[in-house]
Amino acid sequence: MRDQRQGWQAREFGTAHEGRVGVVLVDGSTPRPVIFDIGSGTNFYESTDWRYHDGSWEYLVKAPRADALRTVCSCGWQGEAHPVATMPELVAELDGAAADAENESDAKDRHPWRALEDPAVCERDWAAHIAEVEHAAMQLPEDVARLLRQVGDRLDVLALDAPLAALRAVRLLHTTVGEAGANAATSARYDHDEATIGRALGLPEKETTACLYEYTRR
Incomplete structure (x- = not known):
């Protein structure tokens, strides 16, 4: 079973130009889908959701930590890579601050991936890509x-x-x-x-x- 999370779509192009947040590993490669075994036999759950690459799932389901995030489009276009703060000292410091937070909201605000919970940067990159596609297309009278x-x-x-x-x-x-x-x-x-x-x-x-x-x- 594949993850059916929907990305961003433009009304005119639909799934032909569906954008989503993609993961870039430290060696520049793209990780394979994360697989969750949900029972015996051939039952499994497969996902390409970038949130599984924040480091917390690294050993549980072998989801390597992302070095950067970038926009990917179903047409094959890829956006600029946006580095993620992965310095061990910084991550440890922010993880510790999150653990000491008084409530869940504070913990989220202090987590090293706080800024990435809202993939607005990647969505803006995709919107710019769509604008280029529209500009290159045949203009209507x-x-x-x-x-x-x-x-x-x-x-x-x-x-x-x-x-x-x-x-x-x-x-x-x-x-x-x-x-x-x-x-x-x-x-x-x-x-x-x-x-x-x-x-x-x-x-x-x-x-x-x-x-x-x-x-x-x-």
Whole structure:
């Protein structure tokens, strides 16, 4: 069983550009997933969660301490490594301070991984990556972009006020999108290779192929 923790996703790209916090070991390598045996036989739990690499799980499940954290994206992109404070003297000092804290909240504030409990730095790196992907993608004509925003906003309101009308509108829109998508995908394939189409859509190769197949098979 794999850990199903969801990372960060942009509405347009979904899992094609899903970001998460990745772990970098002292030798620059990436650790294997941490495996927890949850019973006899073949039952086990597998996770790539960076929190298991704070040093406290090192001997229990052989999860090595992280030397740095960085953003990784499902498309293969990796962000800058952000070093973790792993100096033995500093870690011992902060661990001792956490043990002496009066309550759990104080302990968390003094723990050497306190700043990493909120992976905001990695999330900002991923957001910058998504901005670059969007900038490199084919830009929509302003009138089309405006119409898409208006339709989306109007359907959101209609779904609350008149859900049956909204459902019919979505069904009609689905038909229109299917027809336009088939024409666009066929023409795009005639004029361009998949690498060029992928860049225009902001999608990796696998997702580009799936997108073209989805529209051309309709």
